Amino acid sequence: MYTLICGGSIIAPNLIVSVAHCFWQKKLLSKEISINGDSYKVAVGKYDKNFTVLDNEFTQIINVEIIYLNENYSGAYEYAHDIAIIVLSKRVSFSNVVAPVCIDWNGKYNVSNGDKGKIVGWGKMEDGTRFPVLLESSLPYIDHRTCQNMYTKDFKVLVTFDKFCAGSILGKEPTAAIRGAGLTFVHSNSSYLTGVANIKDPTSNNSITVFIDIRHHVGWIRKLYIKYYNHDIQFCILPTVEGVIYSYYGSNETITYGTLINQNRIVIENCDVGYHKAYPNSFRVCQGNGKWISTSDKLCFSRLYIVISMLY
DSSP states (O other), X not given: OOOOOOXXXXXXXXXXXXXXXXXXXXXXXXXEEEOOTTSSEEEESOOBSOTTOOOSTTOEEEEEEEEEEOXXXXXXXXXXXOOEEEEESSOOOOOSSSOOOBOOTTOOOOOOTTOEEEEEEOOXXXXXXXXXXXXXXXXXXXXXXXXXXXXXXXXXXXXXXXXXXXXXXXXXXXXXXXXXOEEEEEETTEEEEEEXXXXXXXXXXXXXXXXXXXXXXXXXXXXXXXXXXXXXXXXXXXXXXXXXXXXXXXXXXXXXXXXXXXXXXXXXXXXOTTXXXXXXXXXXXXXXXXXXXXXXXXXXXEHHHHHHHHHO
């Protein structure tokens, strides 16, 4: 019988980001925990919290091979560096339903106070029990300093240098946040993992959760990412681009955003109603590993933009 202990975020076919305190035990001799047998399992593509329910054809139950706790994490009373990487015994099969989240490896993107990120999980209801089905919440970002200043010294010490908050003081409704669940923000039409749900003030009934800030641990994550991920994913994810509609060559059927496209497959690009097409023909080709070659940087422009330009 398995019990839900923590959430996580897929960053590669065999790698999951979660929190360290979910797996830390007294007298651990190493931050690299080898898992024998099936004492831990990871479920992806799940909607129903019941582990025994196979929700759909995308649901996968996979054994855990190794759990890495951050090298600077020293146990339940070490509030910083509370992050873990789970190595799976086999690769997750990706689809339109199950896909990895992006990591901002180079610190290109910033999030400002009030920006809303998304998190999914089986959060707790008012009576303390968890929702039976997956819940999605939208939480506004609160930077580290603002977050720290919201609390008294007893809880304030838990908001270490590598954390931020998300949620609302006025929001008393249940949220999806469970320990280890990822908070993502959209940049350039892709979802980026920004935080990992860590702790919540037990004396408060608002929606604010404290998150581990991924930016402080990118170097450590990168080392394990390079070690375990062989970069041979044979597909790309069709991006959301304003005004652009996609189809396969020889077909008039529209392909939806987020569809997985196999390597070397050609996708035709056209403009939706209300947009002007800058070039007569445009297409993109999947190179694999999520990378595209496109014949145009900007294909579709709003017709309103063209009219204004002419009047000007």
